[in-house]
Amino acid sequence: MQWLTDNFITILDGVAFGLLLFTIAIGLSLILGVLDVLNLAHGALYLAGAYLAVQFFTGRVSIWVFLLALVMASVLGAGAGAGLAFMMRPLAGRGHLDQALLSLGVALVLADLISAVFGNDVHTVSPPGFLSGSPQLAGFTYPVYRLAVILVGLVLALVVYLVVERTRLGALARATVIDAPMVRAMGVDTRPFVAGIFAFGTVLACVGGVLGAPILGAYPGLDQYVLILGLVVVVVGGVDTVRGTLVGALVIGQVEVLGVSLLPRYASFLVFATMVVGLLLRPGNRMRVAAS
Amino acid sequence: MTPVLEIDGLSGSYGSIVAVDDVSMRVAPGARHAVIGPNGAGKSTLFGLVTGALDAGSGRVLLDGRDISDLPEYARVRAGVTKTFQQPSLFLSLPVLDNVALAVQRAAGVGLRMLRPGHRYRNVHRTAVDHLAAAGLFERRRDPAGTLSHGERRQLDLAVALATNPRVLLLDEPTAGMSAAATAHFIELVVALAPRVTTVIVEHDLDLVFGVATHVTVLHQGAVLADGPPHLVRGSATVQQAYLGDGVVESLFY
Amino acid sequence: MTATISPARTSAHAAVRGGWAGRLRRVLPVATVLAVAVAPFGVTPPVSSALTRMCAFAVLVVGLDLLTGVAGLPSLGQAAPFGAGAYAAAIVATRLSPVAPLQLVAGAAAGGLLAAVIGWLAVRLRGINFLMITLALAELVHALANQWSSLTGGSNGLVGLPFIRIAPAGPPLVATGYVLWYVLAVSAACVAVVVVVSRSAFGRTLRGIRDNEGRMRALGYATFWPKYLVFCIAGVLAGVGGSLWVAQAQFVSPGSLNFEVSALALMAVVIGGRGTLYGPVLGAALVVLVRYELSPYLAGRGMLLLGGVFILVVYLLPKGLAGGRARRSA
Numbered sequence: 001m002q003w004l005t006d007n008f009i010t011i012l013d014g015v016a017f018g019l020l021l022f023t024i025a026i027g028l029s030l031i032l033g034v035l036d037v038l039n040l041a042h043g044a045l046y047l048a049g050a051y052l053a054v055q056f057f058t059g060r061v062s063i064w065v066f067l068l069a070l071v072m073a074s075v076l077g078a079g080a081g082a083g084l085a086f087m088m089r090p091l092a093g094r095g096h097l098d099q100a101l102l103s104l105g106v107a108l109v110l111a112d113l114i115s116a117v118f119g120n121d122v123h124t125v126s127p128p129g130f131l132s133g134s135p136q137l138a139g140f141t142y143p144v145y146r147l148a149v150i151l152v153g154l155v156l157a158l159v160v161y162l163v164v165e166r167t168r169l170g171a172l173a174r175a176t177v178i179d180a181p182m183v184r185a186m187g188v189d190t191r192p193f194v195a196g197i198f199a200f201g202t203v204l205a206c207v208g209g210v211l212g213a214p215i216l217g218a219y220p221g222l223d224q225y226v227l228i229l230g231l232v233v234v235v236v237g238g239v240d241t242v243r244g245t246l247v248g249a250l251v252i253g254q255v256e257v258l259g260v261s262l263l264p265r266y267a268s269f270l271v272f273a274t275m276v277v278g279l280l281l282r283p284g285n286r287m288r289v290a291a292s
Numbered sequence: 293m294t295p296v297l298e299i300d301g302l303s304g305s306y307g308s309i310v311a312v313d314d315v316s317m318r319v320a321p322g323a324r325h326a327v328i329g330p331n332g333a334g335k336s337t338l339f340g341l342v343t344g345a346l347d348a349g350s351g352r353v354l355l356d357g358r359d360i361s362d363l364p365e366y367a368r369v370r371a372g373v374t375k376t377f378q379q380p381s382l383f384l385s386l387p388v389l390d391n392v393a394l395a396v397q398r399a400a401g402v403g404l405r406m407l408r409p410g411h412r413y414r415n416v417h418r419t420a421v422d423h424l425a426a427a428g429l430f431e432r433r434r435d436p437a438g439t440l441s442h443g444e445r446r447q448l449d450l451a452v453a454l455a456t457n458p459r460v461l462l463l464d465e466p467t468a469g470m471s472a473a474a475t476a477h478f479i480e481l482v483v484a485l486a487p488r489v490t491t492v493i494v495e496h497d498l499d500l501v502f503g504v505a506t507h508v509t510v511l512h513q514g515a516v517l518a519d520g521p522p523h524l525v526r527g528s529a530t531v532q533q534a535y536l537g538d539g540v541v542e543s544l545f546y
Numbered sequence: 547m548t549a550t551i552s553p554a555r556t557s558a559h560a561a562v563r564g565g566w567a568g569r570l571r572r573v574l575p576v577a578t579v580l581a582v583a584v585a586p587f588g589v590t591p592p593v594s595s596a597l598t599r600m601c602a603f604a605v606l607v608v609g610l611d612l613l614t615g616v617a618g619l620p621s622l623g624q625a626a627p628f629g630a631g632a633y634a635a636a637i638v639a640t641r642l643s644p645v646a647p648l649q650l651v652a653g654a655a656a657g658g659l660l661a662a663v664i665g666w667l668a669v670r671l672r673g674i675n676f677l678m679i680t681l682a683l684a685e686l687v688h689a690l691a692n693q694w695s696s697l698t699g700g701s702n703g704l705v706g707l708p709f710i711r712i713a714p715a716g717p718p719l720v721a722t723g724y725v726l727w728y729v730l731a732v733s734a735a736c737v738a739v740v741v742v743v744s745r746s747a748f749g750r751t752l753r754g755i756r757d758n759e760g761r762m763r764a765l766g767y768a769t770f771w772p773k774y775l776v777f778c779i780a781g782v783l784a785g786v787g788g789s790l791w792v793a794q795a796q797f798v799s800p801g802s803l804n805f806e807v808s809a810l811a812l813m814a815v816v817i818g819g820r821g822t823l824y825g826p827v828l829g830a831a832l833v834v835l836v837r838y839e840l841s842p843y844l845a846g847r848g849m850l851l852l853g854g855v856f857i858l859v860v861y862l863l864p865k866g867l868a869g870g871r872a873r874r875s876a
Contacts, residue, residue: 038674094864096674097620101816102860104622104809108853116847224805228685231678268689275682276667345764369766381764383757386750394754395765397747403767404775406748413747456765 018253019153027201033239043227049209061128077206081199236278302351322487372459384438395455586723609783615821618756623680627657629803631785657785665777703799825868
């Protein structure tokens with residue numbers, strides 16, 4: 001118990017980071033689970049959102065500027081998603097590897113473009129004015145922004161859960177995960193559906209970038225960091241349920257933050273060790289070698 | 293006489309759907325054993341369970357009296373049980389010859405050899421060519437398997453299965469979509485296989501079945517409905533009813 | 547009926563193959579090696595160094611092509627054994643001996659060992675899952691290189707490696723031309739080995755697994771072992787490539803095994819032509835050229851150009867620059 005109190009701040013940081021990871025990972029998970037496409041450009045899209053925050057969050061940042069940044073990130077993300085879906089279409093018959101390769105090419109091009117425009121410096125971003133500061137919280141001081149991220153993350157998880165479980169789009173998505181050819185045979189026009197799923201995922205990546213900028217900053221290479229962690233969450237949490245991704249994200253977020261804080265020398269191992277453990281413990285779902 | 297293949301209480305399900313329900317069957321050596329039944333009776337699933345492609349919930353499979361139920365698929369194939377696929381399952385980018393050679397080289401135990409070029413294994417090469425010639429595909433041996441017509445792919449599929457040197461060959465609807473000439477050729481082939489190779493055939497072509505089979509098992513909804521020599525199965529009222537339902541039972545087999 | 551076949555002599559295909567296309571295919575590799583071998587006499591040392599880098603990278607890439615193009619296991623993690631080989635060679639260079647063959651063996655062993663450990667788990671997965679795992683595990687190794695400062699020098703890496711020698715008593719190879727010859731000899735040998743393996747019965751097994759692993763199991767293959775074996779071979783080759791890279795660069799850092807290296811290698815394979823072996827070798831040269839050599843002239847935007855080319859290739863030339871011909875029987 002003492003340990004918990006001593007490390008309460010870190011644990012809370014872990015929750016905030018975990019929910020931020022959820023924002024990233026759920027998009028990746030949906031695109032992979034529903035469309036069977038590994039979107040390697042996901043990290044680059046996060047990075048785009050982060051640099052968007054770099055541009056917007058300078059000087060006095062009111063709530064309107066903040067919301068504008070989020071809206072712009074959504075538009076950017078949606079456009080990118082629809083664009084990616086459009087680019088993927090001719091490759092649909094050629095298998096998932098080619099689609100993943102295409103996303104890799106896009107990721108590399110996008111990351112380099114961002115580098116060309118913004119340079120190679122490491123940018124730190126301050127939280128917007130109305131969310132800055134660290135009030136007293138039961139004897140601890142804790143940054144408001146991280147609490148905001150936790151709140152937004154939870155709301156987002158709820159929204160995604162409701163969309164996936166309660167809407168027609170979500171029902172179609174779940175059906176496609178189970179039996180894609182059947183869904184097509186039912187006459188569902190897959191093109192807007194595919195674009196929709198893609199856009200949903202990429203919007204989350206970009207918005208995640210804006211939200212995460214005050215926490216993670218913006219710099220070349222961040223896209224790879226985010227992509228890797230997103231992949232680890234997908235491996236650990238699976239692609240079949242929103243809850244799985246949420247649990248996976250919270251676990252990985254916690255492991256990463258606690259690891260860096262308590263065992264900095266071994267931080268990276270802990271995350272990947274968790275992934276290996278997750279792989280070994282859940283042989284089902286995507287990781288199962290199917291007997292056909 | 294020990295049956296070459298014995299299935300004992302084999303069951304398998306897809307989730308909560310029981311596809312094969314406590315099936316027991318004995319296949320005599322050198323037999324041409326047909327498995328028939330209405331669609332959805334579980335015939336293909338049964339084959340999958342026998343070769344280990346699918347996991348059985350319960351039951352045993354014995355080959356020449358030896359229990360192979362715990363062996364993974366590849367080990368059962370090495371022991372001598374091979375099946376064909378309903379849709380030809382080939383190596384489409386590889387030349388036709390290589391498709392057969394893959395089966396032959398594994399049977400010859402040289403699948404992991406890295407030094408000599410593949411075609412220099414004379415025995416493997418010659419055996420593969422012989423199998424191809426028997427299937428009438430010699431002329432196409434260098435073409436990628438993907439360029440074959442559907443009928444040719446079926447023949448190749450069969451040649452590949454035979455090239456594994458099976459004791460028991462499970463043929464899953466081998467003549468589906470075949471022309472009369474091809475079917476006749478196929479019948480000759482199957483007849484010529486005995487007694488070296490025992491065949492178990494899932495078929496819908498009942499004329500073929502009752503012309504060729506030495507023993508017939510009828511499956512219905514995953515369970516064995518009838519089992520015996522063709523003439524007895526043919527006359528069974530329960531079998532006719534299974535095929536036709538409770539309506540007017542017209543003469544199905546004559 | 548017995549059909550005695552001499553594979554190269556009886557069909558119409560063989561006649562065509564024996565024509566100019568076939569002769570070109572046989573002559574081109576030899577011509578390339580010769581051209582590179584005489585290059586030091588005609589080009590400046592920086593160009594020789596660039597060619598050396600291309601040869602070293604080509605070993606990594608050809609191993610990846612065997613793994614991905616021939617066996618169908620798409621890996622985005624070959625930077626790990628490459629880096630392991632580079633670090634092993636560098637550690638031998640700084641602590642043990644500047645004898646290049648020794649560093650080579652160390653590099654090969656390090657790459658192979660790492661692949662043996664990773665592959666035991668990774669090879670049980672297929673397709674995209676396999677890709678994800680190799681990516682993640684390579685990043686783990688990258689993190690390891692950064693953390694284990696006592697061994698790897700941490701984020702600074704290991705610098706100031708001595709010039710390599712071919713024999714313990716031999717002279718240090720200071721001239722870039724000599725280093726190029728050493729690296730060229732080793733990389734040509736490696737490519738030759740991969741070609742031999744690819745044409746063997748084992749190569750046929752790998753292609754069978756790539757095309758239809760389920761059917762391979764149905765033919766009696768325990769497919770885990772060929773996959774594991776080729777993964778380890780690719781690891782050894784990557785390790786060799788790493789040691790060759792270090793022989794030229796005389797320096798290694800965690801940047802030698804980051805995600806970008808894995809991505810560049812895969813791009814080289816795809817641009818060159820998956821499964822064609824020679825295509826990816828050329829792809830390796832192209833990738834090194836654009837990403838490293840020409841980058842200063844492209845305002846540092848080498849990756850942008852390469853990414854664009856890569857996207858075009860994925861769209862328009864899915865079989866890569868060298869692909870498009872039906873394979874002859876192995």
